[in-house]
Amino acid sequence: MQSDATVLRGRRELLAAIESRLAAGGGVALHGAAGIGKTAVLDAVAVGAAARGEWVLRLRPVRTERALPYAGLADLVAQLPAEAAEALPPAQRRALAALRQGLPPGGGSPALARRLVLPLLLAHCARRGPVLLVLDDVQWLDAESAELIGFAMRRRPGPRVRVIAAQRRPDAVTARGPGVRSGARPGVLRAGGAEPGGFRVRAAGPGRLEPAGLRRAVRLCPAPVLELAVPPLGADDLTALLEARGLPCRTASRMHEASAGNPFLALTLGAAVAPGPAWRPAPIPAAARELLRDRLLALPADVGATLLAAALATDPTVTVLHRAGREDAVRDLWLATAAGVVELDGEAIRFTPPLLAQVIAEDATAAERSAAHEALAGAAVDPTEALRHRALRSGRPDTAVARSLADAADRCAGHGAGRTAAELYLLAADRCPHALADLRLDWLVAAARTALTGGAAALAGRAAEAVIAAHAPAGHRVRARLVLLDLAGQALADMGETFAAALAEAGDDPALVAPVRLRLTWAAFLTGDPDRAAAEAARTVDAARRAGDRTTEAMALSLVAQVQRLRGEPAWFATLTQALRLPAAPAPDWLHLGPRYMAARFAMMDDRLDEARAELLRLLVVAEHDRIGEARVEVLRSLSEVATRAGRCRDALQYAHRAVAAAQHAGLSPGPTWYTAAVAELAGGSLTAAAGFARRGVRASEQEGDSLYLRRNLHALGQAELRAGETRNGVAALRRLRDLEAESGGADPMIVRWHGDLAGGLAALGEHAEAAATLAQARAAAHLLGATPAITGYLDRATAVVLSESGQADSAVVLSAAAAQHFEQLHQPIEQAHSLLVQGGAERRRRRYAAARVAIGAALAIFLAADAKPWAEQTERALARTEGNSAPGAPPPDLGLTVTELRIAGLVRDGASNREIATQLYLSVKTVEATLTRVYRKLGVRSRTQLSSRLSGLDVPEVTTPV
Structure with missing residues (x-):
């Protein structure tokens, strides 16, 4: 390698x-x-x-x-x-x-x-x-x-x-x-x-x-x-490796399971993935096939027959192999385990990596596969499983076999076994003689839909494309195209041809038009076009009503409410209420677009956290039946975000990483889950991990045209950079977010709360006017929507940061203390402690060091109780800056200056001119002059010489974000 x-x-x-x-x-x-x-x-x-x-x-x-x-x-x-x-x-x-x-x-x-x-x-x-x-x-x-x-x-x-x-x-x-x-x-x-x-x-x-x-x-x-x-690489490390080699994020994120964490195998498989649908399986490259065969060549010949039976079994276990006549199965499996071919989990057998099973099956002769299926059919306890293996013995068309398979598929679909049903429907279609051509198309459509709901993306895509390739009726073709659209996940922006074909084939049939329009609504929403999303949602509602499709109507109204909320329109509440009153029951795989989930999200945005958490836990029970995985991932993500705001950092990390793993397993777009992981890491993990997740989330969202999660990942990245002291990088990320939101018409500061972070970063850089304008804009939008105590506290705290950086520490103390009280009443300990930290910083700038230690110490106690590790580390550093000032007359380490003031003063001490300072700090000369005037006044000096003397021996920090 x-x-x-x-x-x-x-x-x-x-x-x-x-x-x-x-x-x-x-x-x-x-x-x-x-x-x-x-x-x-x-x-x-x-x-x-x-x-x-x-x-x-x-x-x-x-x-x-x-x-x-x-x-x-x-x-x-x-x-x-x-x-x-x-x-x-x-x-x-x-x-x-x-x-x-x-x-x-x-x-x-x-x-x-x-x-x-x-x-x-x-x-x-x-x-x-x-x-x-x-x-x-x-x-x-x-x-x-x-x-x-x-x-x-x-x-x-x-x-x-x-x-x-x-x-x-x-x-x-x-x-x-x-x-x-x-x-x-x-x-x-x-x-x-x-x-x-x-x-x-x-x-x-x-x-x-x-x-x-x-x-x-x-x-x-x-x-x-x-x-x-030398162990396999973890999912995060392997994904980062593949991305560094130029693989798209979504492809990289699903390579871990395919390769079992083997870097060379993952790189080889990833390089073979051609541009196209994410669900379409790529052929195993020759280099990867040879690497896998090397493990198999290490084994005695008679072990091969045991492994072939395990590879062809639906759920291979030691008992199944014994029943299939492999008397030495235990010995054979231990030899295979020693060679790194399989892993045993009790009775269950897993190939490592899973592709080994495919290589074993493909390398066997037709006679060997037929004999193995014959043995497995005799070993099966379930009649459906026995039927499946008997059908797989031969690929010849057979009317009786095809009908039997379809009947078994119907039974499995009725029991919720979507993956098994899909495979049986596909087998029925493959064994279908020419005389049953119409039934074959019905079975293919059923296979596509049940494979989708059963989480078998490759089967779903294969069946859907078979329908489209045939001379199928318009209804069949539309339903097949809907499956392909659902397989696209967040990458709906790339499905323009499929949308156009589906609408043309749907014609005037409202029952076919409504689900196509619903997906067009979601695509417009993801790409940051709320006007088009609202228009498509209205068309969806109209078509769904004409078709009597209450479930699609409810989901369309839920999306209308989301657009209205995003644009700052108070009508969102009435629209969501209307959706909740409809007798709709979205399938588990569409739960995340239904009104109940949307109501839970809005409750979280409005800081009604107990209400949001209770509803999300109820929805998680339903979402666990979602075999596609997207609804389950979305509910887990929301639970993580609620836990973060409620100060349960361990729960937040657990839910976030469950969501990441579930998305990777299902082959879903990684951008949303990486955003959630970044948010959880910011609260209770590490700033480095948070920045890593956010950067990858930005790349994934850019690749898939997902404007919604591009903005959210930029917010997480901006926060991580600011808190790590990379103020310019953080401000750059947040400015980009601001510009993207302006283009998309976003107006609700409670959804993605970036305004205060940007204002604080701008103030740290001396851009006080832009910081004040940013907060004023957020307050106006919040007032239009009906500001909650949480958003009021959030904006008050951000204003306190800006005031403190502007030299108005007295006002900053009052506002930050009020924000802390707001968040205490809302039971949001992280936000409360953050406000106390800002208050302590303002007190320090007033040279009230005892009061600063009280506020910062209270913040530290809250952060420690919430397991907010990165916050606690930052607070300990802030507390250390107040130590050593308890002795009367001891000079403060920052002389009461703001971060920007201290940095400019240090450059003056080092002999830099105002223009040189402006160039180095990316400020205007006018801003430097105004800041220097405040420094003179605070320190009681009148010249650059006196200032240099006063700062002699002081270690001047780089520009960082204020606490």
């Missing part, structure tokens, strides 16, 4: 453990599957050692060199200095000379003399400095070299000679005992010949086997040896 700095994402703990062991002497033995990143880890260790001036010897044999005696040793000694060879005794020099001529180092010399060549060479080098042997892919190292390296390490070369060796899982596994054989014909799982001293299976406890070959890396290291597995 190629090394790349990005591959080392998620390897910090592993590298720390390696460096700790090597620093104390000894060795590290790494193991892991091919492509897992062992070479990248070795490269990082080698680069670090070379940078410290150590002598680094690299060895990376390849498969073809296993049969070349002493090939590895020759490569190793070729990297040693000439004087090391000259210092050898005569016997060892002769052995080394023979080796360099391509001859075995025997030549009649004593065996001990041959073995001492490498230890003596390493000892000579170690006298000059530390030596590190970096041995990669040691499973391919020839046995003779391995023996001599192992001998050298057993001679205890001292702490200055260290080794890090890596090997993959065994390339050949054989078992000794009755009923076990090796060797197989091409195309089927087979066992490669075991290398000398190579892989054998040894007992590791009752009922468990493990490959003895995994000990080779250990034998090549000096004692003490630390054995470490």
Whole structure:
């Protein structure tokens, strides 16, 4: 696997453990599957050692060199200095000379003399400095070299000679005992010949086997040896790696499950994904297929039949395999587990990665697959499962089989087993003879819809495209196109042709027009066009009423209410009330567009948090039946945001990360869940993680044309940057958000509460007029909608920040204290503590240090109780700035200046002119002059010379966001 700095994402703990062991002497033995990143880890260790001036010897044999005696040793000694060879005794020099001529180092010399060549060479080098042997892919190292390296390490070369060796899982596994054989014909799982001293299976406890070959890396290291597995990358690290390589965010986010966290496999699969629908499966690239086959080739032939049965079973378990005639299933599965092919969770069998099952099935012959389906049909307890396997034995058309499959699919659909129903409908269509062509189209439409609701995106897309490709009636074609639109998720902006075709085929039929118009409404909303969204929603309501479709009418009215609220129109409440009164029952997969969910969202926006949480928990029970996953993800997201505002940071993080995982599993657009994760991290996780989620959310939303979540992710990114001290970056993100919202007609400051954050950042940069204008705009919009205590408190706190930065600390104290009382009454501890923090900062600028410590200490207690880790860390730093000022006459660390004032004063002290200050801080010269006048007045000085004297020895900070 190629090394790349990005591959080392998620390897910090592993590298720390390696460096700790090597620093104390000894060795590290790494193991892991091919492509897992062992070479990248070795490269990082080698680069670090070379940078410290150590002598680094690299060895990376390849498969073809296993049969070349002493090939590895020759490569190793070729990297040693000439004087090391000259210092050898005569016997060892002769052995080394023979080796360099391509001859075995025997030549009649004593065996001990041959073995001492490498230890003596390493000892000579170690006298000059530390030596590190970096041995990669040691499973391919020839046995003779391995023996001599192992001998050298057993001679205890001292702490200055260290080794890090890596090997993959065994390339050949054989078992000794009755009923076990090796060797197989091409195309089927087979066992490669075991290398000398190579892989054998040894007992590791009752009922468990493990490959003895995994000990080779250990034998090549000096004692003490630390054995470490290179683990798969986590979902976040792998997604970030793939994005860094240029993969679209949505593609990258679904690669973790496909690759089981293997970086090379994920990169290979991701590179093969062609532009097109996200649900359409890409073919397995040849490189990925070969990598997966390598694991299978390590297994004895008879294990292959067991794995084929598991690959073809719907829900493979040990019991199913036993019933299917695989008597040695337990032994076979343990061998497969040792080779990294499957994982066992009790009875359940999971292929790692899941694509292995596909490779196994595709590599088997038709006769082998037919025999496996025959055995599984006989093993099935459920008649429907038995029918499925009997149908899969042959692909020939058969009227009786097709009708039986369709009847079984109807029963499964009635029981809510959408995925099974979809597969059976598709099988019925595939087995359908020409005489039943009309029924075939009905079954394909049913397959598309049940696959969609069952969370089987690939099946849904395949069935829908089959309908469109056929000469189907208009109604069938419209329903198929609706499935494709729903599979698009947040990327509806790219579905213009599908929308146009669906409307043309729907004609004047309101029952077909209404659902198409509903999706057009949502597409317009996502792309930030509220006028078009409102127009499409009105058309949807009209068509739904004419069709008597109360559910679609209720969802359209809910979207109308959302548009009205976004535009600051008070009529939203009446519209939502009308939607709630309709006898509508959206399916679980449409729950997030229904009136009940919208009412819960509005309750959260209005800070009626208990009401919002209670309704969302009720909706979560229904959403858990959503197999598409979008409704479940949306409810989890909202629960996270409610928990954040209510000060339950642990709950917020848990809900957010459940939403991220669910979206990745379902292949949904990641932008919304990354926004929620960023918000939760801002409250209770880390600012670094929050910024990472927000940046990725911005990229994902840009790629999918999702204006709504582009703005929200920009808000989270702006907050993270401001709180991390990157004020300019934060203000830039929030200004972009402001401009986008102005273009889309957004007017409700309670939905995305960015105004106060932008105003605070602007004030920190000295842009007080723009900051005041931003807050005035927000107050006017809130007044139009009927300002709640929460928005009043939020804007009061933001105004306090601006006043404090403008030198009006007295007024800032009053407003921030009032905001804290507002939030205390609303039971929003995070916002309350934030207001106290602002109050403490204003008190500090008034030089009332005791009062500042009281306010900031109260904020810290609240943050700690809420598990608001990043807030608590920020507050502790603010509290430290008030310490040391308790002694009478002690100078304050900031002299009562605001952040911008202190920064400008520091630049004056350093000799900068007003114009140079303006250029460096991106301010106007006029702003610099006005600020400098305030500084003179506060410090009681009249000239730049006096100011420089007053600031002598003071550590002036960079521009950061005020607390």
